[in-house]
Amino acid sequence: MIVKELRQPGVILICTDKDCRKDGCKQLQCDIRACIRNAGLKGSVRIQKTKCLGPCGKGPNAMVYPGATLFTRIGADDVAAIVEAAAVGAR
Ligand code: FES
Numbered sequence: 015m016i017v018k019e020l021r022q023p024g025v026i027l028i029c030t031d032k033d034c035r036k037d038g039c040k041q042l043q044c045d046i047r048a049c050i051r052n053a054g055l056k057g058s059v060r061i062q063k064t065k066c067l068g069p070c071g072k073g074p075n076a077m078v079y080p081g082a083t084l085f086t087r088i089g090a091d092d093v094a095a096i097v098e099a100a101a102v103g104a105r
Pocket residue numbers: 029030031032033034035065066067068069070071073075
């Protein structure tokens with residue numbers, strides 16, 4: 015018998031709805047993508063665009079899985095912590 019453990023990648027859902035677009039979700043996507051690449055986590059952490067996550071006006075907002083951790087008012091200084099949260103959760 016062969017048993018192979020399948021790992022789920024961490025997922026960062028980035029809200030791209032109206033309010034978060036105004037709050038800079040495009041730049042956030044670029045920053046997170048660059049962070050994933052620079053950390054060598056491509057394939058372990060992926061980005062997915064999503065509709066409204068709820069806390070409109072406090073954006074840009076993102077939800078990290080596994081764990082369903084919501085991040086609001088994300089700034090450039092928060093990107094590494096968000097990617098790390100997704101990577102740790104995926105292990
Ligand atoms: S528009 Fe982004 S959380 Fe509602």
